[in-house]
Amino acid sequence: MCFYQVGPGALPRYLDLGLTLLNLGEEAMVPLADFSLEGLARKSLRQSVHKLEREGYVCVLTGVASLVSRGLGGVVAR
Numbered sequence: 001m002c003f004y005q006v007g008p009g010a011l012p013r014y015l016d017l018g019l020t021l022l023n024l025g026e027e028a029m030v031p032l033a034d035f036s037l038e039g040l041a042r043k044s045l046r047q048s049v050h051k052l053e054r055e056g057y058v059c060v061l062t063g064v065a066s067l068v069s070r071g072l073g074g075v076v077a078r
Helices: 006-016 039-056 065-068 071-076
Strands: none
Touching: none
């Protein structure tokens, strides 16, 4: 589970829920139509992606309604 633009006031609540804090980056504007992990210029990024995959990380984009339906409405409300 990942949260976007989390303020410092919310961090204690996430820790109380047993979640781990991991900063994945700041902000990027990526033209997805032309984006690729191929080539020498993306080698470091490609290695990072593969490492995260080996460690079991996955990325799923979801909306607030999905969080509420999974019992995480209290997190969303804060």
